Amino acid sequence: MEPNTDYHIPVMLRECLEGLAINPEGIYVDVTFGGGGHTRAILEKLTTGHLYSFDQDADAKAESLKIDSPNFTFINANFRNIAKYLKVYGVKQVDGILADLGISSHQIDTPERGFSTRFDADLDMRMNTETGQTAAEIVNEYSAEDLHKIFGMYGELKNAKSVAHAIANARNAKTIETINDLKIALKSFAPRGKENKFFAQVFQALRIEVNEELKVLEEFLIQTPELLAPNGRLVVMSYHSLEDRPVKNFIRSGKFFGEVEKDLFGNEIKPLQSITRKPVEADEAELQRNPRARSAKLRIAEKSA
Structure with missing residues (x-):
């Protein structure tokens, strides 16, 4: 086999x-x-x-x-x-x-699963797509303090607090539903030349939280x-x-x-x-x-x- x-x-x-x-x-x-x-x-x-x-x-x-x-x-x-x-x-x-x-x-290469920064799709990231909260629900419903915590702990982002507040501000104007929505909201926080690493850390934090x-x-x-x-x-x-x-x-x-x-x-x-x-x-x-x-x-x- x-x-x-x-x-x-x-x-x-x-x-x-x-x-x-x-x-x-x-x-x-x-x-x-x-x-x-x-x-x-x-x-x-x-x-x-x-x-x-x-x-x-x-x-x-x-x-x-x-x-x-x-x-x-x-x-x-x-x-x-x-x-x-x-x-x-x-x-x-x-x-x-x-x-x-x-x-x-x-999972990474299937766009609709929402695991990869390379594609635009709904923010899902659930291993089991039939149960649990999605990454979009976390991004739109968690307090800025809770987002700060998960980006700091699970994404190991140095600017986790700023990232959390940027998401909180962006969602007040428009619900963050897709990968591109999230990337646009955080574009100014990604270090020049290290954008891929930054968004990988953001996605890692959300994925860990979504799937516990x-x-x-x-x-x-x-x-x-x-x-x-x-x-x-x-x-x-x-x-x-x-x-x-x-x-x-x-x-x-x-x-x-x-x-x-x-x-x-x-x-x-x-x-x-x-x-x-x-x-x-x-x-x-x-x-x-x-x-x-x-x-x-x-x-x-x-x-x-």
């Missing part, structure tokens, strides 16, 4: 498979199906094992229907509810979990130690520091903040052991094929036996 590279090129595919240390008879979960590139590659390594793949995106669900394998089950749901949905299928523990965070090339991405990530990570069988692997690929930081902290200490807890004898109490001292990054050959891999950081952890 060849990956559908028209839909999405899987990042660090070989490294992800090696990180999972796949047992052909094991049970695995790909919590971010996307275009199915990682899923197809995992399935090729299974004999009697089984793979459960999650995705809440309707386009991903349609893509999953192209996979005809008795070893495969697609779950059309948000991976924040991983334990609940696996329980429905009678699965209590698995041998490996893969999470490729961020958005797929398909960091909250979803934390809810997911907390469930992984219980779900992993002894020696089970957790493989997580992130694309910016806001994602990588909670992954790094959770693997290091089992928590998102604070130091590792210790027992009475001074032994560290943490559910997972890091396999990678530093995050794995794509090699130069992959970067030439797939520029999106440039920001990817892969972390691998294992549950103690």
Whole structure:
């Protein structure tokens, strides 16, 4: 089964498979199906094992229907509810979990989804287009103070307060409905020569808020130690520091903040052991094929036996 590279090129595919240390008879979960590139590659390594793949995106669900394998089950749901949905299928523990965070090339390249600054479309940005608030609702209904907070926290904009107030002023004259509406409202705040980076940060902040991405990530990570069988692997690929930081902290200490807890004898109490001292990054050959891999950081952890 060849990956559908028209839909999405899987990042660090070989490294992800090696990180999972796949047992052909094991049970695995790909919590971010996307275009199915990682899923197809995992399935090729299974004999009697089984793979459960999650995705809440309707386009991903349609893509999953192209996979005809008795070893495969697609779950059309948000991976924040991983334990609940696996329980429905009678699965209590698995041998490996893969999470490729961020958005797929398909989502970025589909104008009407509203993820990309390259096209004009409605400001949507929802991973699940059937539920939740859109980016347009956030831009038009959030207070300037709340917009300031999300642009500062999630977009890491130095001029987050000015950007928030510019949006608040612009929407008083006209509802901000499209990508171009938003870009026009913020055009004067984009640093000369760095316009693309500026708008990418604005869009990142809105996308994270729309989809509660960091909250979803934390809810997911907390469930992984219980779900992993002894020696089970957790493989997580992130694309910016806001994602990588909670992954790094959770693997290091089992928590998102604070130091590792210790027992009475001074032994560290943490559910997972890091396999990678530093995050794995794509090699130069992959970067030439797939520029999106440039920001990817892969972390691998294992549950103690």
